[in-house]
Each structure stands twice: as structure tokens, then as C-alpha cells.
Amino acid sequence: MLDRPSSSRHSWRMLDRRTFLQAAAAVLGTRRALADAAPTLLQNVGSPQDLATPLSWFDRLLTPTDVFFVRSHFGPPALDATRKLAVEGLVKTQLAFAPDELRSRFPVVTQTAVLQCAGNGRAFQTPRVPGVQWGHGAMGQATFTGVRLRDVLAAAGPSSDAAYVRIAGADAPLKPTAPAFVRSIPLARAMAPSTLIAWAMNGEPLTLAHGAPLRLIVPGWAGDHWIKWLTHVGLQKEEADGFYMQTAYKYPIHPVEPGASVKPEEMRSLTTFPVKSVIARPTDGSKGAAGMQEVAGCAFSGDAPLAKVEVSTDGGATWRAAALEGEAGVGRWQVWKHRFVAGPGRATAVVRATDAKGNTQPEKGAWNPSGYFFNAWHAVAWEVA
Amino acid sequence: MTSARGTWAALLAIVLAGASACTKPALPSPVPDASTRSASVVHANEDGRPIVKGACLSCHAEEMLAQQRLPKEKWAATVKKMSGWGANLDPSDTDALVAYLAATYGPDAGPWEPATISAADATEALEAQDDGAYAGGDAATGAKLFIERCAPCHGANARGAIGVNLVDRPLLYRADYVATTVRTGRGKMLPLASTTDRDIADILAHLRTLRVP
Numbered sequence: 001m002l003d004r005p006s007s008s009r010h011s012w013r014m015l016d017r018r019t020f021l022q023a024a025a026a027v028l029g030t031r032r033a034l035a036d037a038a039p040t041l042l043q044n045v046g047s048p049q050d051l052a053t054p055l056s057w058f059d060r061l062l063t064p065t066d067v068f069f070v071r072s073h074f075g076p077p078a079l080d081a082t083r084k085l086a087v088e089g090l091v092k093t094q095l096a097f098a099p100d101e102l103r104s105r106f107p108v109v110t111q112t113a114v115l116q117c118a119g120n121g122r123a124f125q126t127p128r129v130p131g132v133q134w135g136h137g138a139m140g141q142a143t144f145t146g147v148r149l150r151d152v153l154a155a156a157g158p159s160s161d162a163a164y165v166r167i168a169g170a171d172a173p174l175k176p177t178a179p180a181f182v183r184s185i186p187l188a189r190a191m192a193p194s195t196l197i198a199w200a201m202n203g204e205p206l207t208l209a210h211g212a213p214l215r216l217i218v219p220g221w222a223g224d225h226w227i228k229w230l231t232h233v234g235l236q237k238e239e240a241d242g243f244y245m246q247t248a249y250k251y252p253i254h255p256v257e258p259g260a261s262v263k264p265e266e267m268r269s270l271t272t273f274p275v276k277s278v279i280a281r282p283t284d285g286s287k288g289a290a291g292m293q294e295v296a297g298c299a300f301s302g303d304a305p306l307a308k309v310e311v312s313t314d315g316g317a318t319w320r321a322a323a324l325e326g327e328a329g330v331g332r333w334q335v336w337k338h339r340f341v342a343g344p345g346r347a348t349a350v351v352r353a354t355d356a357k358g359n360t361q362p363e364k365g366a367w368n369p370s371g372y373f374f375n376a377w378h379a380v381a382w383e384v385a
Numbered sequence: 386m387t388s389a390r391g392t393w394a395a396l397l398a399i400v401l402a403g404a405s406a407c408t409k410p411a412l413p414s415p416v417p418d419a420s421t422r423s424a425s426v427v428h429a430n431e432d433g434r435p436i437v438k439g440a441c442l443s444c445h446a447e448e449m450l451a452q453q454r455l456p457k458e459k460w461a462a463t464v465k466k467m468s469g470w471g472a473n474l475d476p477s478d479t480d481a482l483v484a485y486l487a488a489t490y491g492p493d494a495g496p497w498e499p500a501t502i503s504a505a506d507a508t509e510a511l512e513a514q515d516d517g518a519y520a521g522g523d524a525a526t527g528a529k530l531f532i533e534r535c536a537p538c539h540g541a542n543a544r545g546a547i548g549v550n551l552v553d554r555p556l557l558y559r560a561d562y563v564a565t566t567v568r569t570g571r572g573k574m575l576p577l578a579s580t581t582d583r584d585i586a587d588i589l590a591h592l593r594t595l596r597v598p
Contacts, residue, residue: 038505039504040504041501041503042499042500042501043500043501043502043507044452044499045446045448045449046448046502046510047510049511050449051507052499066504066505066507070507074550075554077553077554077555078554078555078557078558123452127456128453128454129459130453130463132452133452135499170597172550172552172553172597173470173545173550174545174549174550175444175470175471175546175550176540176544176545176550177470178470208511208512209507209508209511
């Protein structure tokens with residue numbers, strides 16, 4: 001009857017507005033019009049905004065900007081479309097560019113990439129860890145348009161002793177006693193052709209929530225490198241100082257027991273996100289008609305292009321390859337679909353992806369102290385009548 | 386003290402009921418509402434509530450706390466970190482705050498589900514609004530007013546101290562929001578009810594001239 005009702009784990013009071021509108025509109029026979037009229041986000045935090053994309057959007061190649069997840073440390077600076085970018089540090093010539101100057105001076109490129117928060121899936125960690133309790137929705141895929149960071153750095157002329165690029169934006173902590181959000185990436189990653197300084201997302205100028213006027217794009221790497229409101233790229237010999245580079249965004253170098261404390265020297269900075277897939281539909285706990293079932297979602301890896309996506313509809317006993325749509329690439333998602341016939345009763349699906357380097361999603365996510373990079377198999381169950 | 390405690394409990398009940406009403410569709414609920422359970426927990430620990438307001442809610446929305454499920458030692462570590470970053474916490478209140486957070490948002494506090502927000506509302510929340518009654522402020526007058534009335538908490542350079550940073554933020558272009566916050570308070574900030582529309586216009590004109598170096 002309804003193709004995307006809410007999860008059975010939620011009470012009726014917990015129905016999200018989109019689902020509610022879909023249910024109401026299905027009764028009226030105008031489901032599409034109403035659902036399209038009022039897209040929603042999941043409000044993990046209202047201010048500063050931490051907003052998640054509902055799972056049901058992950059059955060398509062591009063996530064619309066208005067439902068694309070938003071992660072904030074301190075919230076954005078005021079909108080300033082002419083905010084300049086300084087290229088500084090160990091360079092032959094210090095430079096500054098307004099967004100328009102970047103556009104006119106360097107080759108413009110557009111590329112499609114997954115943006116995923118390092119903490120996506122944190123709510124599924126047991127025991128729970130502090131931080132925004134994201135479900136699956138702190139990820140999305142969009143096209144980004146800008147110039148290559150390497151072209152901009154080349155114009156400034158990197159010194160031979162430069163090894164890292166310090167990246168900072170115009171956002172400021174709410175108290176001056178709190179650390180600024182500053183990161184760095186190795187020079188080699190900065191010089192990779194996929195690393196962009198972007199001003200557009202999905203063909204439109206960046207919105208303030210997504211970093212206007214300029215943000216860094218680092219395909220395959222976790223979102224903490226994709227600095228918004230970008231104002232400074234500085235070449236230097238060392239990694240950036242400060243809490244957000246030296247303490248946060250670190251992951252154990254060896255597997256750890258759930259709940260264990262890990263010594264700082266046994267942690268490394270996050271870079272690429274691991275292989276992952278999710279089921280966008282059917283929704284867990286939904287009801288459907290007996291007969292042909294279509295399961296669909298997205299899959300990606302930050303390390304390599306996808307090799308395969310497999311679906312099990314018998315609890316993991318047997319697996320079938322799903323059909324893939326879209327272009328394969330590092331840090332780029334493809335949509336997968338799998339069809340099977342189900343009689344009346346409880347239907348289930350589990351998905352796992354494997355990338356071209358042979359990395360496969362684990363059955364259980366690896367617990368870590370900050371809840372980063374959750375990528376366990378995703379399973380849903382629904383009633384077939 | 387008794388009446389103050391009662392007031393806080395009542396205020397919290399109103400906040401929780403309000404949040405529930407505006408974020409979920411009004412459909413019959415077959416199960417007890419989560420806010421009922423939370424409110425009963427809060428009654429047992431209400432001493433911590435004013436501390437939460439001053440120490441946490443100056444910067445964080447309540448949701449950031451409400452979605453955590455942490456044991457006491459993890460809350461203690463979080464509070465220690467936030468104190469170091471400038472939370473408005475008197476050291477003598479630390480134990481009471483940790484106890485409140487662990488009792489209210491501990492591992493067994495039950496499920497938490499995010500509310501939904503329309504994509505349009507999420508975008509609008511960051512957009513500049515018309516200045517309306519707060520248009521045409523005088524920055525020089527505003528600079529003087531700011532030093533007299535705001536700088537004691539927000540710092541002479543407006544970069545934050547007891548109060549939060551006010552430099553180069555979208556709220557400076559949402560004068561209605563600023564006026565409401567000034568007149569009703571937020572977190573540690575007490576209401577400054579006598580602030581006139583002209584005062585707010587002048588102070589905003591001043592703040593809009595400031596930039597992070």
C-alpha cells in the first residue's frame with residue numbers, strides 16, 4: 001500500500017513529517033505532489049545545525065542540496081560572497097583570491113563525490129560514545145564545481161620544504177577559549193587532481209550551510225577535511241597544530257575492545273572512509289505486497305572504486321550480486337538494485353559492498369572511542385502481505 | 386529554593402511539551418511519550434537544571450545533550466573538556482552537573498529520535514532578514530552601547546567571554562532574533578528587557594563592522 005512507511009521501531013508519534021505527508025497523501029492519491037512539496041531533514045541539533053538526510057534519499061546518484069546533511073562545529077560565519085582565500089606560508093608568492101578571481105584564472109572542473117561525516121553511524125556504536133548521534137544520514141553525493149587546489153598552489157609556488165597544507169575557514173568558536181577548527185592535509189593529497197576549491201554544488205552556488213562562498217573538496221576523505229567557508233590554505237613543514245588535528249578525528253591503529261580507552265600514540269588521523277553500503281528502500285518495518293520486491297540503495301568506498309555489491313535475502317546464507325548504476329570511482333557512490341520474489345510473511349535484506357582493493361564491509365562495525373567510520377552490513381526487514 | 390525548583394521543573398515541562406508538540410505530528414500515541422519519562426527523571430535531579438542552562442545551553446541546543454547516552458565517567462570527561470573550553474561552570478557546581486547529566490542522559494535513558502525540520506526552514510534559519518524596526522543604526526553610538534552593556538560578558542572585541550562570539554555571524558542579520566534574545570535571555574544571559582529598538586539597531590550596526598583578523 002505505502003512504499004515507504006516509517007520503521008516499526010518508531011511509535012506513530014515518531015513518524016517524520018515527510019513520511020507522515022506521504023501516508024496522508026497516499027490516502028488522497030496525491031502522494032508525489034505532497035512529498036515533493038515538503039522535503040525534510042532529521043534535526044540532530046537545531047543550532048548550530050547538525051541535520052541528517054533521511055535514508056530514503058539514498059536510492060539515487062545525487063542527493064538534492066536542500067536535503068543534503070549539514071554538520072556544524074560552531075555554525076557558519078555571515079554570508080559574504082566576496083570572502084577572500086589567502087594562499088600563504090612556504091610559498092614563493094603569497095596570494096589572495098576572491099571567488100570570481102579563482103574562476104577566471106584557473107581551469108574550472110566539475111566532479112561527483114561522496115561527502116560523508118567521519119561520525120556517520122555513531123549512534124550504532126555499543127557502548128555509545130559522545131558526539132552527534134548520527135544514524136545513516138550524515139552522507140550524500142553531489143557534483144562540485146571549482147578549481148584544482150594544485151593549480152592554485154602552483155601559482156603561489158610551493159617551497160621545496162613544504163609537506164602539509166593547513167586549511168582553515170572563517171567560522172570561529174563560540175568562545176575564544178575553545179579551539180578553532182583547523183585541519184591540514186599532506187601536500188601529496190593537496191596536489192591530487194580530485195582536490196578542489198569549489199563554489200558550486202549540484203550546479204548551484206554553494207549555500208551558506210555548505211560553505212559559501214568556497215569550500216575544499218577532498219573526494220574519498222572524511223568530511224572533516226572538506227573545510228567550509230575556506231579562507232586560508234597555508235603550506236608548512238608540519239601537520240596543523242590544535243585540538244582538531246592533534247586530538248580529534250583519530251582512529252585506533254589496532255582493533256580495540258568495545259569501551260576500551262586507547263592511548264594517543266595508538267591512534268592515527270582519519271583519512272579515507274571505508275567501503276560501505278546502505279539500503280534506502282524498502283524501509284525497515286514497512287509493509288509491501290507479495291511478489292516482486294526491489295531493494296535499492298547506494299554503495300561506495302574512499303579507498304577504491306566499487307567492485308561489487310551483494311544482497312542476501314536469506315539472512316546471510318547466500319548472496320547475489322546487485323546491479324550497479326552510475327560511474328565507478330574512488331569516493332564516488334553507485335546506486336545498486338536487487339529484485340527477488342517474496343511470498344507473504346517477513347522479508348529481509350542484508351547488503352555488503354566490496355571495493356576494487358578487496359576491502360569488504362564487516363558484519364559488525366569496529367567500535368572506536370569517537371565512533372568514526374561505522375560501516376557494518378545494513379539489514380532491513382519488512383512485512384509482505 | 387523550593388519555589389525556584391518548582392519553577393525550573395515547570396519550565397522544563399513546558400519546553401519538553403513544546404518540543405514534542407512542534408516536532409511530531411499530532412497522532413494518537415499507543416505508548417507513553419518519551420518526554421514523560423524524561424521529565425520524571427529530571428524531577429529527581431532538578432538541582433542540576435539551572436547549572437545546565439548556564440554551563441551548556443549558552444552554546445549548545447538542548448538536543449546535543451539529550452541524544453547522548455553516557456555513563457558518569459564519560460560525562461565527567463566531557464564536562465572537564467568543556468570547562469577548559471570556556472563553559473560557564475563554577476568549579477563547585479561540577480559534581481552536581483555531572484550527576485544531573487548522568488542521571489538524565491545516561492546509558493539507560495531510552496531511545497532518542499531526532500525531530501524533523503523542513504528543508505525550507507533549515508535554509509531560512511541562516512538567511513538574512515529585513516531589519517524592519519532595527520534598520521538604520523548608528524555604528525558609533527552602537528560601539529559605546531556595546532562597551533557599556535554587552536562587553537562585560539561578550540568581551541570588548543565581541544569575540545566572546547562569558548557570552549558567545551558575536552563577530553561575523555549570521556544572527557547579526559537576523560535582528561528580530563537578536564532582539565528576542567536580548568530581551569528574554571539565553572543560557573547564562575539575563576534578559577535586558579529595557580533595551581530599545583534603537584539600541585539594538587545601533588549595536589547591530591557596530592557589530593556588523595567587526596571582522597576576525
